[in-house]
Amino acid sequence: xxxxxxxxxxxxxxxxxxxxxxxxxxxxxxxxxxxxxxxxxxxxxxxxxxxxxxxxxxxxxxxxxxxxxxxxxxxxxxxxxxxxxxxxxxxxxxxxxxxxxxxxxxxxxxxxxxxxxxxxxxxxxxxxxxxxxxxx
Numbered sequence: 243x244x245x246x247x248x249x250x251x252x253x254x255x256x257x258x259x260x261x262x263x264x265x266x267x268x269x270x271x272x273x274x275x276x277x278x279x280x281x282x283x284x285x286x287x288x289x290x291x292x293x294x295x296x297x298x299x300x301x302x303x304x305x306x307x308x309x310x311x312x313x314x315x316x317x318x319x320x321x322x323x324x325x326x327x328x329x330x331x332x333x334x335x336x337x338x339x340x341x342x343x344x345x346x347x348x349x350x351x352x353x354x355x356x357x358x359x360x361x362x363x364x365x366x367x368x369x370x371x372x373x374x375x376x377x378x
Contacts, residue, residue: 246293247303251313253322256283257338287366294359316350340367344375
């Protein structure tokens with residue numbers, strides 16, 4: 243049997259969208275308010291979806307307590323109430339757009355789950371703006 247299990251988590255973080263290879267004028271024109279030199283924040287909502295074959299012996303796809311701990315250790319403990327540009331090494335050379343945040347989260351979680359499981363990330367930056375990423 244193939245099934246999917248999902249967990250929702252939330253974290254709050256600040257960031258600034260700024261490409262250091264561009265002029266200040268181009269950054270401001272392209273990123274607008276998201277280029278604020280004093281940063282801005284979001285209340286992110288993260289949905290982590292795992293898909294795969296349910297273990298016939300345990301009846302589990304994945305122990306959701308284990309998934310909760312992976313998300314906590316790899317994402318919320320590292321991102322929550324942080325400035326992504328300044329406090330999170332993953333964004334030292336990577337602009338913390340929602341796309342790049344989802345990419346980083348996917349890799350952090352995917353490295354902690356079994357290889358036969360498929361991972362899909364949905365990251366809401368606002369109620370109306372979200373990114374989906376599944377490693378492709």
